[in-house]
Amino acid sequence: xxxxxxxxxxxxxxxxxxxxxxxxxxxxxxxxxxxxxxxxxxxxxxxxxxxxxxxxxxxxxxxxxxxxxxxxxxxxxxxxxxxxxxxxxxxxxxxxxxxxxxxxxxxxxxxxxxxxxxxxxxxxxxxxxxxxxxxxxxxxxxxxx
Amino acid sequence: xxxxxxxxxxxxxxxxxxxxxxxxxxxxxxxxxxxxxxxxxxxxxxxxxxxxxxxxxxxxxxxxxxxxxxxxxxxxxxxxxxxxxxxxxxxxxxxxxxxxxxxxxxxxxxxxx
Ligand SMILES: Nc1ncnc2c1ncn2[C@@H]1O[C@H](COP(=O)(O)OP(=O)(O)OP(=O)(O)O)[C@@H](O)[C@H]1O
Ligand SMILES: [Mg+2]
Numbered sequence: 296x297x298x299x300x301x302x303x304x305x306x307x308x309x310x311x312x313x314x315x316x317x318x319x320x321x322x323x324x325x326x327x328x329x330x331x332x333x334x335x336x337x338x339x340x341x342x343x344x345x346x347x348x349x350x351x352x353x354x355x356x357x358x359x360x361x362x363x364x365x366x367x368x369x370x371x372x373x374x375x376x377x378x379x380x381x382x383x384x385x386x387x388x389x390x391x392x393x394x395x396x397x398x399x400x401x402x403x404x405x406x407x408x409x410x411x412x413x414x415x416x417x418x419x420x421x422x423x424x425x426x427x428x429x430x431x432x433x434x435x436x437x438x439x440x
Numbered sequence: 441x442x443x444x445x446x447x448x449x450x451x452x453x454x455x456x457x458x459x460x461x462x463x464x465x466x467x468x469x470x471x472x473x474x475x476x477x478x479x480x481x482x483x484x485x486x487x488x489x490x491x492x493x494x495x496x497x498x499x500x501x502x503x504x505x506x507x508x509x510x511x512x513x514x515x516x517x518x519x520x521x522x523x524x525x526x527x528x529x530x531x532x533x534x535x536x537x538x539x540x541x542x543x544x545x546x547x548x549x550x551x552x553x
Contacts, residue, residue, distance in 0.1 A: 312521075315500030322504060339504040340480055347477075347497075400493040405477035412481065 299363035308355025318343040321360050337413040337433045338367050344406035345371040351396050367433045377423040444551035454536050459523050461532035467508045470544050470553050476501050490544050496522045503529050513540045
């Protein structure tokens, strides 16, 4: 393929109804590029969970997706409250989601574990009071693109 | 055994079709869950997803997880905009007054899923 493709999305922290649109858009782009469907599914799930978390917990942010020959890299950067205890946040079932968010079906405490499970690399950088940047990578096989 | 098609589900007497989709799409399994991040990772591609969670995020999850069909139980519905979007994305949406288990059982008995 050559040069990596880079896409950037602004995620609106107010708008629940639009949360997930960036992930859908990436999914469609990957389909058009002919990326193998397992890698698309992994990317779509991980990015959606991250995108929703930015809306629910961090008042929005920016997602950058880099598609290169060997991997899909997602960088999710927000200016939210930060994550005080990453180890706890990564546990299945741990959630601080508010009641009104839970009533929409969120709050199982499975988002971060899903992101970890469906990606090949995941790194969380967080500073309390300043924000969180999560970088995730899904590897592509050499014949993937 | 004959593969189960979406039209077999669309024809169920207990269900109202809110959005139709490719009738010959094969459906794979029935999946019941209301928590979105569990559905996201566990719903099999091509499934019939039975839930009482009726909002825009339900559709986003169905779409990203490649569900063939959303069945809204307990008389739950979706707003017009979301239904229109489901149509664009080719995901069928049905609604029933039955509880989750009862409609899942009915789909199971009708289709052998
Ligand atoms: N971007 C973020 N900024 C601040 N806190 C976060 C962020 N992402 C996650 N968290 C914290 O980590 C917790 C666990 O996140 P996770 O996505 O696993 O669960 P959840 O969002 O609460 O529920 P679910 O994803 O199952 O709907 C959250 O409840 C929240 O406290
Ligand atoms: Mg989450």
